[in-house]
Each structure stands twice: as C-alpha cells, then as structure tokens.
Amino acid sequence: MQPWHETSLRVRYQETDKMGIVYHTNYLVWFEVGRTDLLRHHGMAYSQIEQMGYLLPVTDLECHYVEPAKYEEEIIVKTKVEFFNGVRIVFAYEAVRKADGALLAHGKTYHAWVDVKMRPVNMKKKLPELYAKLGVE
Amino acid sequence: MQPWHETSLRVRYQETDKMGIVYHTNYLVWFEVGRTDLLRHHGMAYSQIEQMGYLLPVTDLECHYVEPAKYEEEIIVKTKVEFFNGVRIVFAYEAVRKADGALLAHGKTYHAWVDVKMRPVNMKKKLPELYAKLGVE
Amino acid sequence: MQPWHETSLRVRYQETDKMGIVYHTNYLVWFEVGRTDLLRHHGMAYSQIEQMGYLLPVTDLECHYVEPAKYEEEIIVKTKVEFFNGVRIVFAYEAVRKADGALLAHGKTYHAWVDVKMRPVNMKKKLPELYAKLGVE
Amino acid sequence: MQPWHETSLRVRYQETDKMGIVYHTNYLVWFEVGRTDLLRHHGMAYSQIEQMGYLLPVTDLECHYVEPAKYEEEIIVKTKVEFFNGVRIVFAYEAVRKADGALLAHGKTYHAWVDVKMRPVNMKKKLPELYAKLGVE
Numbered sequence: 001m002q003p004w005h006e007t008s009l010r011v012r013y014q015e016t017d018k019m020g021i022v023y024h025t026n027y028l029v030w031f032e033v034g035r036t037d038l039l040r041h042h043g044m045a046y047s048q049i050e051q052m053g054y055l056l057p058v059t060d061l062e063c064h065y066v067e068p069a070k071y072e073e074e075i076i077v078k079t080k081v082e083f084f085n086g087v088r089i090v091f092a093y094e095a096v097r098k099a100d101g102a103l104l105a106h107g108k109t110y111h112a113w114v115d116v117k118m119r120p121v122n123m124k125k126k127l128p129e130l131y132a133k134l135g136v137e
Numbered sequence: 138m139q140p141w142h143e144t145s146l147r148v149r150y151q152e153t154d155k156m157g158i159v160y161h162t163n164y165l166v167w168f169e170v171g172r173t174d175l176l177r178h179h180g181m182a183y184s185q186i187e188q189m190g191y192l193l194p195v196t197d198l199e200c201h202y203v204e205p206a207k208y209e210e211e212i213i214v215k216t217k218v219e220f221f222n223g224v225r226i227v228f229a230y231e232a233v234r235k236a237d238g239a240l241l242a243h244g245k246t247y248h249a250w251v252d253v254k255m256r257p258v259n260m261k262k263k264l265p266e267l268y269a270k271l272g273v274e
Numbered sequence: 275m276q277p278w279h280e281t282s283l284r285v286r287y288q289e290t291d292k293m294g295i296v297y298h299t300n301y302l303v304w305f306e307v308g309r310t311d312l313l314r315h316h317g318m319a320y321s322q323i324e325q326m327g328y329l330l331p332v333t334d335l336e337c338h339y340v341e342p343a344k345y346e347e348e349i350i351v352k353t354k355v356e357f358f359n360g361v362r363i364v365f366a367y368e369a370v371r372k373a374d375g376a377l378l379a380h381g382k383t384y385h386a387w388v389d390v391k392m393r394p395v396n397m398k399k400k401l402p403e404l405y406a407k408l409g410v411e
Numbered sequence: 412m413q414p415w416h417e418t419s420l421r422v423r424y425q426e427t428d429k430m431g432i433v434y435h436t437n438y439l440v441w442f443e444v445g446r447t448d449l450l451r452h453h454g455m456a457y458s459q460i461e462q463m464g465y466l467l468p469v470t471d472l473e474c475h476y477v478e479p480a481k482y483e484e485e486i487i488v489k490t491k492v493e494f495f496n497g498v499r500i501v502f503a504y505e506a507v508r509k510a511d512g513a514l515l516a517h518g519k520t521y522h523a524w525v526d527v528k529m530r531p532v533n534m535k536k537k538l539p540e541l542y543a544k545l546g547v548e
Binding site: 025 | 288290291295297299
C-alpha cells in the first residue's frame with residue numbers, strides 16, 4: 001500500500017450550487033486532480049503518458065459524502081494507489097478540510113490502462129518504471 | 138419497484154474531454170437531470186420541494202462505465218426509485234445511446250431528505266403525496 | 275441576416291451556484307448548444323464537420339446579463355449567424371425565459387474555421403453547401 | 412490603476428474538450444479564481460463579503476483567445492481592478508502560460524455590487540476599507 005499523496009486546492013465559486021455547498025460531482029474532479037498530481041509526483045506526468053499513446057479511463061467509481069465543502073475553503077485531496085497489477089489500477093481518495101482536518105468525502109476510482117484504440121495494455125511491460133513505483137498487488 | 142422513467146438529452150461539446158469522449162463525471166450530472174425529471178413527472182418539481190424547505194443531498198454514489206458516449210449523440214437517461222422509506226431514497230440509473238440502445242453507464246445515488254439546517258426529515262409525514270407516489274420499501 | 279433558430283433546454287442543478295442562480299459561464303455553454311443545434315438543423319452536424327477535419331474554435335466572445343436564470347426553468351436559446359464569409363463566422367444569441375419571454379442574457383461568439391493543425395481554411399471552398407446555407411457577408 | 416495580481420493554477424483534465432485543448436468557458440472560471448484571489452489578497456475574502464450580505468454578480472464580460480491552453484500546463488492568471496467607483500467594478504485579466512510567458516487569453520468582467528435582494532449598494536459607504544484598497548475611478 002502506498003502512503004497518501006496530498007494535493008491542495010481552494011473551492012471555486014463555480015463549484016458551488018444553489019444549496020450553498022460544493023456540487024457533488026466536483027469531488028470526483030478533485031480526485032482526478034489528486035491522481036494526476038500523484039503520477040506527476042512520481043515523475044510520470046499523465047500528459048506525457050497520453051502522448052506515448054496510453055490512456056487511463058475510469059471504469060467504475062464510488063464516492064461517499066460526509067460533510068459539505070464550502071466556497072473558498074482550502075481542501076486537501078489525499079490520494080493513494082490501492083491496487084495496480086500493470087493492467088488495472090485502483091486509486092483511493094479522501095477530501096479533507098484543511099482548517100480542521102475534517103473528512104468531507106472519500107471514494108475510489110477504478111481504471112484500465114488502454115491504448116488509443118481502447119485495447120487493454122499491460123503497463124508492467126510498457127512502462128516498467130511506472131509499475132516499479134506504483135505497483136501494488 | 139418503479140418502472141424506468143426516461144429523459145432525453147444530447148451530448149454537449151462542453152461535456153467532452155481530450156480523450157474525445159464524455160468526461161466521466163458528466164454521467165452523474167445526467168443522472169441528476171434524470172432524477173429531477175422523474176420528480177417533476179410525478180408532479181413534484183424539485184425546485185418547489187426546495188422552496189418548501191426540503192433538500193435532497195447525495196450521501197453516496199456509484200457509477201459503472203461500459204461504453205463511452207460521444208459528442209452530439211442522443212442519450213436516454215433511465216431513472217427509477219429503488220428504495221424510498223420517507224427518510225432515505227435510492228435512485229438507480231442507466232445511460233443508453235439512443236441510436237442503438239447500447240448501455241453506456243449505470244449507477245446509483247443515495248440521498249437523505251433534510252431541512253435547510255441539514256436535519257433529517259421524514260417525507261412520509263411532510264409530503265405524504267410524494268411518498269404515496271414514490272414509496273418503495 | 276438569418277432568422278433566429280430556437281433551442282430549448284431546462285436549467286440543471288449543476289448549473290446553479292451559491293447565489294441561487296445560474297453561474298454566469300453556463301450561458302456560454304448554452305450558446306454553444308444553440309450554435310451546434312443551428313448547424314445540425316441545416317444538415318451539417320458539427321460532429322461530422324470535425325470528422326472531415328475542420329474545427330471552429332472561439333476566438334472572441336462577449337456576454338451581457340440582464341436577468342438571472344433559475345434552477346429548473348425552461349430556457350429558449352435563440353441563435354443566428356450574424357456574419358459568415360467562409361473564413362470567419364459570428365453568431366449572435368439570446369437566452370430567453372420560456373415562461374414569460376423575458377430576456378435573460380445576450381451575446382456573441384466569434385470563430386475562425388481551421389484545420390486540425392489550426393491553419394485557417396475557407397469553408398466557401400471546402401464546404402460550399404454550408405456556405406450556401408449560412409453565408410452572410 | 413492597480414498592478415497585476417497573479418494567481419497560479421494547473422489545467423485539469425476536466426477542463427479540456429475533444430479539440431484537445433481547454434474548453435473556452437474555463438478561462439472565465441479562471442478569471443473568477445483570479446478576482447476572488449485578488450480580493451482575498453486585500454484582506455476581503457469574497458466569502459466574507461457575501462456573509463455580510465453583498466454580492467458581486469457579473470453584468471457583462473468579454474474574452475479574447477490567443478493561443479490554447481493544454482492539459483496539465485501551469486497557468487498564471489493576472490488580474491487587476493480597472494475601474495471601481497463603489498457601485499460598479501471592472502476587472503481585467505490575462506491568462507499566461509507559465510513555461511514561456513505566452514499570452515493565452517485576455518478579457519474583462521463588469522460587475523455591480525448588490526444586496527441579497529439584488530438592489531444596488533455603494534461599497535464606498537458599506538465597506539470603505541475595500542474601496543480604499545481597490546477604488547479606481
């Protein structure tokens with residue numbers, strides 16, 4: 001199991017809704033910000049991986065909402081690789097309010113590595129240095 | 138179990154991403170469009186329910202992606218109430234490509250009815266006509 | 275000058291913000307929905323035009339806000355071609371509340387036709403049937 | 412004229428579209444991030460201003476696109492107050508690619524200070540310390 005990787009962001013006005021809190025799908029956008037920040041941190045910018053012809057679409061996701069995030073609050077997105085066997089990868093996330101560490105939401109996203117024709121690829125072979133850093137079976 | 142309620146929409150350019158397909162969180166926005174359309178269909182516009190002081194935040198969700206939706210395609214969002222005991226409600230969804238009926242994604246959202254102070258309310262008592270139409274225990 | 279082409283939509287919860295009204299950039303998303311609906315109406319789906327290798331990026335835009343749109347309201351987006359000389363095209367828009375015809379916002383977007391390498395193309399030559407339908411100089 | 416205030420952000424995958432570049436309305440979201448960061452920098456968080464009962468809706472905007480921003484690039488949003496007489500305020504913006512300083516887009520947003528009933532208010536009287544810092548006539 002990898003340790004949590006942390007990414008900071010501040011809630012945008014655009015991310016709120018008429019309930020006065022963050023619209024629920026934005027946590028999933030933040031999770032995406034977290035996982036690409038984690039990859040970049042490991043020296044593998046997702047933009048570069050895509051340029052090599054590999055994509056990482058989401059196949060499944062789940063999210064659980066605990067407390068609402070509000071406009072202008074600072075949020076810590078915590079991300080880790082929960083499983084990665086070269087072909088499939090699962091990320092786990094927590095969104096935490098920076099001011100008091102309160103857990104706001106947590107979730108998981110499940111992905112398959114594919115090529116530009118959406119055929120599965122094994123990153124253990126294609127990008128062994130990525131697997132070496134993130135592999136968790 | 139309620140039957141599926143169907144809502145039509147067309148994929149917007151804004152909903153696509155650089156993978157050339159619909160960005161994954163937009164299916165959840167479509168599910169929201171589906172569930173509020175279902176409520177409206179039953180004579181209970183969610184905007185009116187909110188004006189009465191009741192809110193329906195998402196507490197949990199899950200989504201499973203089967204095939205990508207693409208720009209300008211017509212999508213049928215199928216929504217039904219899977220569980221509603223007055224206090225909690227669970228909606229199930231399918232997003233289907235209209236042209237050939239292919240299943241693109243399916244998911245569930247879990248909600249609690251609350252008042253404006255985020256305290257739980259029982260809609261069986263507060264809005265018995267809503268419960269009469271949607272109740273599924 | 276072309277007549278107004280009308281497209282209907284309903285305000286999504288996701289499009290609102292904590293001010294309780296529609297977040298201002300969503301009118302521009304609606305304008306995009308309007309202009310691609312206008313093209314489709316003229317037998318030229320923008321998805322097909324892109325498949326031929328032509329793109330229509332926005333180079334400039336302006337928007338003027340008159341009255342706020344609110345959640346669940348039905349909106350008519352009125353779109354017309356104000357100028358089209360084959361190379362550049364200008365669309366004008368109005369967003370109108372269906373219930374009472376009130377003008378909510380109006381604006382313009384300016385575009386250049388380009389190929390996939392972002393080089394200008396002349397649609398008078400490349401797609402004369404599009405120019406025949408939309409040309410306004 | 413105020414000097415430029417600078418805010419950094421990184422392009423999110425969610426902000427791209429199928430053209431492979433940032434969808435055009437996201438620059439306006441970034442401008443919002445820039446102007447609220449400018450207010451916060453001057454000790455007046457917009458979230459606090461709203462809690463006092465004052466709102467700053469956009470009444471008009473314009474944006475001009477020069478070069479496309481791409482996924483994962485770092486962007487500097489430059490913001491300044493161009494006019495502020497207590498009642499109305501105009502912000503000017505530039506979005507610049509951090510790597511080479513290239514101008515990607517520039518624009519302006521026009522706002523009126525209002526109270527929660529959308530009636531105009533004069534911030535020279537209501538929040539003189541804000542006016543003292545930002546006033547430009």
